[in-house]
Every structure is written in C-alpha cells, then in structure tokens.
Amino acid sequence: MSQKEKTVYVGMSGGVDSSVAAALLLEAGYTVVGVTLRLWEEKRPIAAANPDKICCSLSAVNEAKMVCQQLNIPHKMLDLQPEFRRWVVNNFIEEYFRGRTPNPCVLCNTKIKWESFLARVQSWGGGLVATGHYARVAYDTDSGRYRLLRGKDRWKDQSYALWGLSQESLSRTLLPLGELTKAEVRALAEKFNLRTAQKQESQEICFIPDNDYNRFIRQEAPEAAKGLAEGEIVDVEGSRLGTHRGYPFYTIGQRKGLGIAVGEPVYVAEIDPSANRLVVGRKKDLYRRGLVAERVNWVALSGLEKPRRAFVKIRYKDPGSFAHLQPISDGRMRVIFDAPQRAVTPGQSVVFYEDDLVLGGGIIQESIR
Helix, strand or coil, X not given: CCHHHHEEEEECCCCHHHHHHHHHHHHCCCEXXXXXXXXXXXXXXXXXXXXXXXXXXXXXXXXXXXXXXXXXXXXXXEXXXXXXXXXXXXXXXXXXXXXXXXXXXXXHHHHHHHHHHHHHHHHCCCCEEECCCCEEEEEECCCCEEEEEECCCCCCCCHHHHCCCCHHHHHCEECXXXXXXXXXXXXXXHHCCCCCCCCCCCCCCCCCCCCCXXXXXXXXXXXXXXXXXXXXXXXXXXXXXEEECCHHHCCCCCCCCCCCCCCCCCEEEEEECCXXXXXXXXXXXXXXXXXXXXXXXXXXXXXXXXXXXXXXXXXXXXXXXXXXXXXXXXXXXXXXXXXXXXXXXXXXXXXXXXXCEEEEEEEEEEEEC
16 A cells, blocks of 8 residues: 555544444554544523534534544544535525435535545645545456445434435545444443543534524524415315415425424425415325435436336335336436325435345435325
C-alpha cells in the first residue's frame, strides 16, 4: 500500500462506534487521524436543554478528542457548516413545504460525510475515510464495481442510509464495523479501554434534538412559515372533518395530533400541498400497491434497462418486502410490491436489495394506489 492508502481519516462523533472503528484501524496498521465534523451549531435555549443530543456538541467534540488522546492519534476539527446547511437543512425544510417527509441522514451521508469530507481529505494530501457505520464495502472483480452490503448485525445495519454513495466514494471507504454486532463493538470498546464504551446513542435527528420539527421549521424558515394557512382535513370520500395548522407539519401515517375525533383511529393518508389539504383514513387506507422513485443511484449495477425483481425497504426500520422494479426514464423507477405496503411516504428513501447486496436506491416521488 502507498502512504495515501495507509492513511485513514476516521469520522469521529464522540460515540462508541466511531471510537472502536478508529481503534481497529490503528490495530490493523493504518496511520489513523480522527476527524470531528462541525455541521450545526445550536445557539438557542434548546441547546441548553439537550446538551448531549446536539450535533457537534461540545461534549461530543471533547469525547472524540479524548478518545484520540487515548489512542495516541491526531485529532482534527473540520467545519462543514455551509455544506450542511446547503445540502441537508435547506433540503429538509424545502421537502416539508412540498408536503414530503425527507430523510436527512441519507443526504448527510452522501453529500457531507463522504463527498465533502473526501474533498477535504484530498486537499490534505489524500487518503481513505472511515466511519462507524454498520455496513460493508467490497470490490467485485467480475463487474469492476465496488459493492455495498448490509452489516452483519441486521438490527444495526445502516446500508439503507448509504445507497447514495458513488463508486468514487466507495472506492475510498473503509467500514471496520461491518462484520461486527453491536454487542461485539461494546466488548471491543471495553477491551481497548475506551471512555465511550458505555455511551448511549441518540435516536433523534442530530440537528433537531428535541424532535420538534414544527418548531425547527418555523425557527429556520420564519417567513415561509408565516405564510402558511390553515386548511381542510377531509376523509377519503372528501367529507370535511376539521382544520389543520399547516400541511408541512404532518407526515403520511401520522395518527396523533390531528385534532379531530371521528370515533375510530384515523391516519394521514395523503398530503395535498396544492389544495392545502390533508386526507385522512383508516389503517386500510394507508396501503399502496407501489411507488415511483426519482434520483435513483445504482451501486451494484451500472444501470437497469429491463424489469428486475428485488427486495425493497421503504424506511429504515422497514422489515422489507419483495417487488418488481420497472425502469421509466430520467433516472426514475416504478416499484410494484408483491403485496401492498403501508404508509409509502414521498421524500423517504426506497432501497433495492438482492440478499445482502445493495443494488441501489432512490427517493420516493409518489405512491401508486
């Protein structure tokens, strides 16, 4: 290996996974540099109430620095706030105003934790990048492509959030935790005597630590939010049931917080921004036979020219289902499920699998009744 191939910049969040990733690479003989990405700075009172849940919080940065000191490796801070605002936060807000529910982790991984990070690494003289994601990367000599595979720990598998990575990004990536379970990672952290061994994980979106999307959207896009008008809530037959407070503050499948009482549970089945209307229905009204995906990125394949059967996931914790993929045009794909699926949500990711192999993925543009 050349010196560039031996130098690995590890994205370190101050958590146990990235800490163990750095320790394993150091043990394997790589020259390791820990890098903490500065992505978002929350200066408002919400930061004081949620100090350990803020993206790039002072405590997280300090944890990462001290782990690097334990491992006797350099630590860098990399400020990518403008890129994060442009690619992740702006998109998050825009998607909600389109009546869609985005997955910011997918864009953050693709555009920030890989593309932007790798560009900076190149300016530092080159090298590989590594993270604590539970997924695997392997080179396939037959196809000449880098492949993305599920992590060994199916419960922790994060391949769903990595479908947007390019071949260039994958070619410069190491994922040391792909063959490990979370329990094994905890055990290794104890073995390496890492201070993060028992640190718990945060489940919220990192830049919205209180999980209040309504507050965040109004805070970050006050003028646009000010222009929102209340609108109708109707049932699937079109009968008026009540009034909503602004369609961007709802998502497909939502049951709580609708402010209506009809004698049985009802859920948001459709969001119509053009009519400023929410359509609600019973659980059976949430099911769809398929979807159209846009901005499709193929990982294991160079493209898809004819229909293909695959296993698909339409959200991170979705157990998945089989479907047929049908190419349309302009980087879009029609997906027809073997059995109707619940709460197919525009803006979320759909990822195509073949066993453990990630074929590719895209953004859900619309559902098919």
